[in-house]
Amino acid sequence: xxxxxxxxxxxxxxxxxxxxxxxxxxxxxxxxxxxxxxxxxxxxxxxxxxxxxxxxxxxxxxxxxxxxxxxxxxxxxxxxxxxxxxxxxxxxxxxxxxxxxxxxxxxxxxxxxxxxxxxxxxxxxxxxxxxxxxxxxxxxxxxxxxxxxxxxxxxxxxxxxxxxxxxxxxxxx
Amino acid sequence: xxxxxxxxxxxxxxxxxxxxxxxxxxxxxxxxxxxxxxxxxxxxxxxxxxxxxxxxxxxxxxxxxxxxxxxxxxxxxxxxxxxxxxxxxxxxxxxxxxxxxxxxxxxxxxxxxxxxxxxxxxxxxxxxxxxxxxxxxxxxxxxxxxxxxxxxxxxxxxxxxxxxxxxxxxxxxxxxxxxxxxxxxxxxxxxxxxxxxxxxxxxxxxxx
Numbered sequence: 525x526x527x528x529x530x531x532x533x534x535x536x537x538x539x540x541x542x543x544x545x546x547x548x549x550x551x552x553x554x555x556x557x558x559x560x561x562x563x564x565x566x567x568x569x570x571x572x573x574x575x576x577x578x579x580x581x582x583x584x585x586x587x588x589x590x591x592x593x594x595x596x597x598x599x600x601x602x603x604x605x606x607x608x609x610x611x612x613x614x615x616x617x618x619x620x621x622x623x624x625x626x627x628x629x630x631x632x633x634x635x636x637x638x639x640x641x642x643x644x645x646x647x648x649x650x651x652x653x654x655x656x657x658x659x660x661x662x663x664x665x666x667x668x669x670x671x672x673x674x675x676x677x678x679x680x681x682x683x684x685x686x687x688x689x690x691x692x693x694x695x696x697x
Numbered sequence: 698x699x700x701x702x703x704x705x706x707x708x709x710x711x712x713x714x715x716x717x718x719x720x721x722x723x724x725x726x727x728x729x730x731x732x733x734x735x736x737x738x739x740x741x742x743x744x745x746x747x748x749x750x751x752x753x754x755x756x757x758x759x760x761x762x763x764x765x766x767x768x769x770x771x772x773x774x775x776x777x778x779x780x781x782x783x784x785x786x787x788x789x790x791x792x793x794x795x796x797x798x799x800x801x802x803x804x805x806x807x808x809x810x811x812x813x814x815x816x817x818x819x820x821x822x823x824x825x826x827x828x829x830x831x832x833x834x835x836x837x838x839x840x841x842x843x844x845x846x847x848x849x850x851x852x853x854x855x856x857x858x859x860x861x862x863x864x865x866x867x868x869x870x871x872x873x874x875x876x877x878x879x880x881x882x883x884x885x886x887x888x889x890x891x892x893x894x895x896x897x898x899x900x901x902x903x904x905x
Contacts, residue, residue, distance in 0.1 A: 547777075548773060548776060548777070571776045571805065573772075573776075573801065573805060574801065574804065575797075575801055576797030576798070576800055576801055577795070577797055579765065579766070579795070580769045580795065580797065580798050580801055581769075582766070582769075583763070583765075583766035583767075583768075583769035583770045583773070583798075584769045584770070584772055584773035584776075585773055586766070586770050586773065587737065587769065587770035587771060587772060587773025587774035587775075587776075587777070588773035588774065588776065588777045589773075589777075589895070589899075590735075590737075590758060590770070590773070590774050590777075590895065590898050590899060590902070591735075591773070591774045591775075591776075591777030591778040591781075591902065591903075592777060592778070592899070592902070592903045593773070593776065593777030593778075595773065609762075609763060609764075610763050610765070610766055612762050612763045613760075613762070613763035613766055613770075613891065616762065616763075616891040616892065617891035617892050617894070617895045618891075618892040618895065619895065
């Protein structure tokens with residue numbers, strides 16, 4: 525895991541999300557989102573919401589939108605599979621939805637259990653009406669999430685930004 | 698009005714297990730003035746309960762799919778609007794699909810959040826098959842075990858007034874199981890368009 529490089533853009537990413545009034549950070553813990561999660565836990569002005577399963581986060585953020593709030597769902601690629609039917613709410617209700625997905629079962633993966641869902645992430649999200657954008661390099665992270673924030677909260681879309689294993693590095697086994 | 702029991706439901710067994718209240722009377726009695734709450738409902742029965750009670754008002758968001766999401770939609774709304782009291786009214790089947798949400802609610806424990814489970818022990822919409830709560834599963838115990846500190850089960854008319862107070866008071870998330878007979882919910886034709894209902898709700902609440 526390229527932890528040092530990740531640390532730089534993750535700190536900037538948290539600040540970017542806060543500048544865009546994101547106040548609900550929902551997640552199932554994942555190493556790829558460690559800094560965002562820790563920052564949200566330490567920030568008295570946001571709700572840091574640990575979920576038992578990722579579909580809870582989809583519903584949570586739809587509820588936040590009903591109240592005029594903004595949130596982000598942080599999850600690993602395997603969690604995308606846990607969200608599928610709940611995305612009916614997002615597509616049917618045209619709820620804005622921002623997801624940051626740390627990829628497994630992707631570039632250089634050493635755990636065979638991660639491949640089925642990792643490789644299914646893009647077609648599954650697209651089938652449920654979610655726009656998918658991949659990020660492979662540290663320099664792309666901030667401009668990509670900034671673009672996604674506009675697509676979500678200005679244009680009302682559901683967007684998943686995939687933080688790939690080219691970006692995050694593959695976990696060693 | 699007399700309760701209408703669907704064909705094939707084992708009324709004697711339900712009565713013996715304490716599922717006796719008429720939801721058409723007990724739900725309005727518990728909720729009181731629905732304008733006190735922003736309300737998110739589950740599918741089918743509770744959506745009809747609340748739509749009938751409020752004439753499908755702009756302060757309710759009813760579901761007809763995405764089963765298992767009602768509690769978390771309510772939680773997101775409660776966190777976004779600490780100035781309003783948020784009520785989730787859902788059924789036993791809907792909440793059983795995602796009991797983990799109760800653990801998530803417990804660790805956040807918002808003071809403005811209440812959950813009302815209208816528990817008829819059956820999947821009424823799909824042919825009145827028994828749910829787990831007819832077969833020994835106790836949702837209040839699940840809520841307690843999940844860490845929710847304020848819980849009640851209401852199964853008799855004499856408990857309705859206390860339950861109604863409990864839903865709208867207190868300084869932490871409230872969880873009430875309302876045990877009702879496996880009888881038909883009110884018939885009410887509500888708006889099924891999830892996007893139109895989103896816009897309606899946000900316009901009423903946010904003015905935009």
